[in-house]
Amino acid sequence: MSTHIEAKAGEIAESVLLPGDPLRAKYIAETFLEGAVCYNNVRGMLGYTGTYKGTRVSIQGTGMGMPSASIYIHELINNYGAQNLVRIGTCGAIQSDVKIRDVIIGQAAATDSAIIRNNFPGYDFPQIGNFDLIKKSYEIGTAKGLHLHVGNVLSSDIFYTEDNTIVTKLGKHGVLAVEMETAVLYYLAAKFGVRGLSLLTVSDHLITGEQTTALERQTTFNDMIEVALETVTG
Numbered sequence: 351m352s353t354h355i356e357a358k359a360g361e362i363a364e365s366v367l368l369p370g371d372p373l374r375a376k377y378i379a380e381t382f383l384e385g386a387v388c389y390n391n392v393r394g395m396l397g398y399t400g401t402y403k404g405t406r407v408s409i410q411g412t413g414m415g416m417p418s419a420s421i422y423i424h425e426l427i428n429n430y431g432a433q434n435l436v437r438i439g440t441c442g443a444i445q446s447d448v449k450i451r452d453v454i455i456g457q458a459a460a461t462d463s464a465i466i467r468n469n470f471p472g473y474d475f476p477q478i479g480n481f482d483l484i485k486k487s488y489e490i491g492t493a494k495g496l497h498l499h500v501g502n503v504l505s506s507d508i509f510y511t512e513d514n515t516i517v518t519k520l521g522k523h524g525v526l527a528v529e530m531e532t533a534v535l536y537y538l539a540a541k542f543g544v545r546g547l548s549l550l551t552v553s554d555h556l557i558t559g560e561q562t563t564a565l566e567r568q569t570t571f572n573d574m575i576e577v578a579l580e581t582v583t584g
Protein backbone atom coordinates (compact mmCIF):
# COMPACT_ATOMS: atom_id res chain seq x y z
CA MET A 351 0.00 0.00 0.00
CA SER A 352 1.25 3.49 -0.85
CA THR A 353 -0.16 6.91 -0.06
CA HIS A 354 -2.53 7.05 -3.05
CA ILE A 355 -2.75 3.39 -4.14
CA GLU A 356 -4.26 0.72 -1.89
CA ALA A 357 -2.94 -2.33 -3.79
CA LYS A 358 -1.07 -4.96 -1.79
CA ALA A 359 2.47 -5.94 -2.76
CA GLY A 360 2.44 -8.00 -5.94
CA GLU A 361 -0.99 -6.86 -7.11
CA ILE A 362 0.37 -4.51 -9.78
CA ALA A 363 2.13 -5.82 -12.90
CA GLU A 364 5.59 -4.69 -14.12
CA SER A 365 3.90 -3.08 -17.14
CA VAL A 366 1.30 -0.40 -16.44
CA LEU A 367 -0.85 1.53 -18.91
CA LEU A 368 -1.64 5.06 -17.75
CA PRO A 369 -4.80 6.81 -18.98
CA GLY A 370 -5.57 10.20 -17.44
CA ASP A 371 -9.22 9.21 -17.08
CA PRO A 372 -9.90 6.50 -14.46
CA LEU A 373 -13.05 5.49 -16.37
CA ARG A 374 -10.86 4.78 -19.40
CA ALA A 375 -8.92 2.39 -17.13
CA LYS A 376 -12.22 0.66 -16.25
CA TYR A 377 -13.25 0.47 -19.91
CA ILE A 378 -9.90 -1.05 -20.92
CA ALA A 379 -9.93 -3.57 -18.06
CA GLU A 380 -13.48 -4.67 -18.89
CA THR A 381 -12.99 -4.69 -22.67
CA PHE A 382 -9.45 -5.99 -23.20
CA LEU A 383 -8.24 -7.84 -20.09
CA GLU A 384 -9.06 -11.31 -18.82
CA GLY A 385 -9.64 -11.80 -15.10
CA ALA A 386 -9.27 -8.09 -14.35
CA VAL A 387 -9.32 -7.20 -10.65
CA CYS A 388 -9.68 -3.64 -9.38
CA TYR A 389 -6.82 -2.96 -6.94
CA ASN A 390 -7.37 0.76 -6.36
CA ASN A 391 -10.31 2.99 -5.60
CA VAL A 392 -8.54 5.60 -3.47
CA ARG A 393 -9.89 9.01 -4.64
CA GLY A 394 -11.76 7.09 -7.36
CA MET A 395 -8.48 6.76 -9.28
CA LEU A 396 -9.23 3.28 -10.53
CA GLY A 397 -6.48 0.71 -11.11
CA TYR A 398 -6.84 -2.84 -12.47
CA THR A 399 -4.64 -5.85 -13.07
CA GLY A 400 -5.52 -8.67 -15.45
CA THR A 401 -3.99 -10.53 -18.35
CA TYR A 402 -3.79 -9.68 -22.03
CA LYS A 403 -3.09 -12.69 -24.26
CA GLY A 404 -1.76 -14.50 -21.19
CA THR A 405 0.57 -11.74 -19.90
CA ARG A 406 -0.11 -9.72 -16.74
CA VAL A 407 -0.68 -6.03 -17.22
CA SER A 408 -2.10 -3.22 -15.09
CA ILE A 409 -4.07 -0.12 -16.03
CA GLN A 410 -3.89 2.86 -13.64
CA GLY A 411 -5.70 6.20 -14.00
CA THR A 412 -3.43 9.19 -13.32
CA GLY A 413 -5.79 12.17 -13.28
CA MET A 414 -5.14 15.29 -15.31
CA GLY A 415 -1.91 17.23 -15.29
CA MET A 416 1.65 16.60 -14.19
CA PRO A 417 1.27 17.04 -10.40
CA SER A 418 -1.40 14.33 -10.32
CA ALA A 419 0.27 12.00 -12.82
CA SER A 420 3.64 12.30 -11.07
CA ILE A 421 2.16 11.00 -7.81
CA TYR A 422 0.86 7.79 -9.42
CA ILE A 423 3.97 7.28 -11.54
CA HIS A 424 6.26 7.79 -8.53
CA GLU A 425 4.31 5.29 -6.38
CA LEU A 426 3.97 2.72 -9.19
CA ILE A 427 7.75 2.73 -9.67
CA ASN A 428 8.96 3.07 -6.09
CA ASN A 429 6.28 1.17 -4.14
CA TYR A 430 5.20 -1.43 -6.69
CA GLY A 431 8.24 -1.99 -8.94
CA ALA A 432 6.69 -0.89 -12.25
CA GLN A 433 9.24 -1.13 -15.08
CA ASN A 434 7.29 -0.26 -18.25
CA LEU A 435 4.93 2.73 -17.97
CA VAL A 436 2.89 3.60 -21.03
CA ARG A 437 0.68 6.66 -21.07
CA ILE A 438 -2.42 6.23 -23.23
CA GLY A 439 -3.86 9.70 -23.47
CA THR A 440 -5.74 12.19 -25.57
CA CYS A 441 -4.29 15.33 -27.12
CA GLY A 442 -5.06 18.35 -29.27
CA ALA A 443 -3.32 18.41 -32.66
CA ILE A 444 -1.37 21.49 -33.71
CA GLN A 445 -0.32 20.31 -37.20
CA SER A 446 -2.58 20.25 -40.28
CA ASP A 447 -1.40 16.80 -41.37
CA VAL A 448 -2.22 15.28 -37.96
CA LYS A 449 -5.92 14.37 -38.15
CA ILE A 450 -8.57 13.80 -35.52
CA ARG A 451 -8.36 10.20 -34.10
CA ASP A 452 -4.79 9.74 -35.45
CA VAL A 453 -2.32 8.12 -33.05
CA ILE A 454 0.87 9.90 -32.02
CA ILE A 455 3.94 8.28 -30.48
CA GLY A 456 5.53 10.89 -28.23
CA GLN A 457 9.22 10.67 -29.03
CA ALA A 458 9.96 13.56 -26.69
CA ALA A 459 8.08 16.25 -24.81
CA ALA A 460 8.50 19.99 -24.47
CA THR A 461 6.92 21.49 -21.37
CA ASP A 462 5.99 24.77 -19.70
CA SER A 463 5.98 23.00 -16.32
CA ALA A 464 8.43 23.95 -13.57
CA ILE A 465 8.38 20.39 -12.16
CA ILE A 466 11.39 19.31 -14.22
CA ARG A 467 13.16 22.61 -14.75
CA ASN A 468 13.32 23.26 -10.99
CA ASN A 469 15.52 20.19 -10.57
CA PHE A 470 18.19 21.47 -12.96
CA PRO A 471 18.49 25.27 -12.51
CA GLY A 472 20.01 26.80 -15.64
CA TYR A 473 19.70 23.60 -17.67
CA ASP A 474 17.05 22.13 -19.98
CA PHE A 475 16.57 18.44 -19.37
CA PRO A 476 15.38 16.62 -22.52
CA GLN A 477 12.34 14.46 -21.76
CA ILE A 478 12.54 11.50 -24.15
CA GLY A 479 10.63 8.26 -24.55
CA ASN A 480 12.27 4.85 -24.28
CA PHE A 481 13.69 3.93 -27.68
CA ASP A 482 12.83 0.21 -27.47
CA LEU A 483 9.19 0.96 -26.60
CA ILE A 484 8.96 3.65 -29.29
CA LYS A 485 10.37 1.25 -31.90
CA LYS A 486 8.16 -1.65 -30.82
CA SER A 487 4.98 0.43 -30.71
CA TYR A 488 5.79 1.92 -34.11
CA GLU A 489 6.29 -1.53 -35.63
CA ILE A 490 3.08 -2.88 -34.05
CA GLY A 491 1.02 0.14 -35.11
CA THR A 492 2.42 0.11 -38.64
CA ALA A 493 1.69 -3.63 -38.99
CA LYS A 494 -1.93 -2.83 -38.00
CA GLY A 495 -2.08 -0.37 -40.89
CA LEU A 496 -2.24 2.70 -38.65
CA HIS A 497 -0.98 6.01 -39.92
CA LEU A 498 1.23 6.91 -36.96
CA HIS A 499 2.97 10.16 -36.21
CA VAL A 500 6.21 10.10 -34.21
CA GLY A 501 7.65 13.28 -32.75
CA ASN A 502 7.64 16.01 -30.16
CA VAL A 503 4.56 16.78 -28.09
CA LEU A 504 3.91 19.63 -25.65
CA SER A 505 3.00 18.73 -22.07
CA SER A 506 1.34 21.83 -20.70
CA ASP A 507 0.16 22.79 -17.22
CA ILE A 508 -2.64 24.78 -18.85
CA PHE A 509 -5.73 23.45 -20.66
CA TYR A 510 -7.64 26.71 -21.10
CA THR A 511 -5.74 29.72 -22.38
CA GLU A 512 -6.71 32.90 -24.18
CA ASP A 513 -3.23 33.20 -25.70
CA ASN A 514 -2.05 30.38 -27.98
CA THR A 515 1.00 32.27 -29.28
CA ILE A 516 3.61 29.90 -27.85
CA VAL A 517 1.64 26.75 -28.71
CA THR A 518 1.38 28.00 -32.32
CA LYS A 519 5.11 28.78 -32.34
CA LEU A 520 5.91 25.30 -31.02
CA GLY A 521 3.77 23.92 -33.85
CA LYS A 522 5.96 25.84 -36.28
CA HIS A 523 8.93 24.07 -34.65
CA GLY A 524 7.38 20.69 -35.44
CA VAL A 525 5.57 19.90 -32.19
CA LEU A 526 2.66 17.65 -33.13
CA ALA A 527 0.14 18.09 -30.33
CA VAL A 528 -0.55 19.36 -26.83
CA GLU A 529 -1.47 17.30 -23.77
CA MET A 530 -0.65 17.43 -20.06
CA GLU A 531 1.43 14.49 -18.71
CA THR A 532 4.07 13.02 -21.06
CA ALA A 533 7.00 15.22 -19.94
CA VAL A 534 6.74 14.18 -16.32
CA LEU A 535 6.42 10.50 -17.25
CA TYR A 536 9.62 10.71 -19.29
CA TYR A 537 11.38 12.69 -16.56
CA LEU A 538 10.46 10.21 -13.81
CA ALA A 539 11.32 7.23 -16.04
CA ALA A 540 14.80 8.74 -16.53
CA LYS A 541 15.13 9.58 -12.83
CA PHE A 542 14.29 6.07 -11.65
CA GLY A 543 15.82 4.09 -14.53
CA VAL A 544 12.62 2.56 -15.94
CA ARG A 545 10.98 2.68 -19.38
CA GLY A 546 8.40 5.29 -20.37
CA LEU A 547 6.31 5.65 -23.51
CA SER A 548 3.47 7.99 -24.40
CA LEU A 549 0.83 7.09 -26.98
CA LEU A 550 -1.77 9.75 -27.71
CA THR A 551 -4.97 9.77 -29.73
CA VAL A 552 -5.98 13.11 -31.22
CA SER A 553 -9.25 14.01 -29.48
CA ASP A 554 -9.48 17.53 -30.82
CA HIS A 555 -7.81 19.76 -33.36
CA LEU A 556 -6.56 23.19 -32.39
CA ILE A 557 -6.36 24.32 -36.05
CA THR A 558 -9.63 22.96 -37.49
CA GLY A 559 -11.65 23.11 -34.26
CA GLU A 560 -12.87 19.49 -34.68
CA GLN A 561 -13.62 17.61 -31.45
CA THR A 562 -14.51 14.12 -30.26
CA THR A 563 -17.21 13.70 -27.60
CA ALA A 564 -16.49 13.06 -23.91
CA LEU A 565 -17.93 9.54 -24.30
CA GLU A 566 -15.63 8.82 -27.26
CA ARG A 567 -12.65 10.01 -25.22
CA GLN A 568 -13.64 7.76 -22.33
CA THR A 569 -14.44 4.62 -24.24
CA THR A 570 -12.94 4.52 -27.73
CA PHE A 571 -9.47 4.96 -29.14
CA ASN A 572 -9.08 1.20 -29.34
CA ASP A 573 -6.23 1.39 -31.88
CA MET A 574 -4.00 3.15 -29.35
CA ILE A 575 -5.03 0.80 -26.55
CA GLU A 576 -4.24 -2.31 -28.59
CA VAL A 577 -0.86 -0.93 -29.66
CA ALA A 578 -0.05 -0.17 -26.00
CA LEU A 579 -1.16 -3.62 -24.77
CA GLU A 580 0.75 -5.44 -27.50
CA THR A 581 3.86 -3.31 -26.94
CA VAL A 582 4.14 -4.29 -23.27
CA THR A 583 2.98 -7.90 -23.53
CA GLY A 584 4.30 -9.11 -26.90
Ligand SMILES: O=P(O)(O)O[C@H]1O[C@H](CO)[C@@H](O)[C@H]1O
Nearest residue numbers: 370371414415439440529530
Ligand atom coordinates in the same frame (compact mmCIF):
# COMPACT_ATOMS: atom_id res chain seq x y z
O1 LIG B 1 -7.19 11.92 -21.88
P1 LIG B 1 -6.10 12.16 -20.88
O2 LIG B 1 -5.20 10.97 -20.73
O3 LIG B 1 -6.63 12.63 -19.53
O4 LIG B 1 -5.17 13.33 -21.47
C1 LIG B 1 -5.57 14.64 -21.83
O5 LIG B 1 -6.88 14.98 -21.42
C2 LIG B 1 -6.87 15.81 -20.25
C3 LIG B 1 -7.47 17.14 -20.60
O6 LIG B 1 -8.77 17.01 -21.06
C4 LIG B 1 -5.40 15.93 -19.84
O7 LIG B 1 -5.12 14.94 -18.87
C5 LIG B 1 -4.70 15.69 -21.15
O8 LIG B 1 -3.37 15.29 -21.08
Ligand SMILES: O=c1cc[nH]c(=O)[nH]1
Nearest residue numbers: 440441442528529530
Ligand atom coordinates in the same frame (compact mmCIF):
# COMPACT_ATOMS: atom_id res chain seq x y z
O1 LIG C 1 -4.47 18.54 -22.94
C1 LIG C 1 -5.18 18.51 -23.93
C2 LIG C 1 -5.88 17.35 -24.32
C3 LIG C 1 -6.65 17.37 -25.44
N1 LIG C 1 -6.73 18.51 -26.14
C4 LIG C 1 -6.07 19.64 -25.78
O2 LIG C 1 -6.17 20.66 -26.44
N2 LIG C 1 -5.31 19.60 -24.68
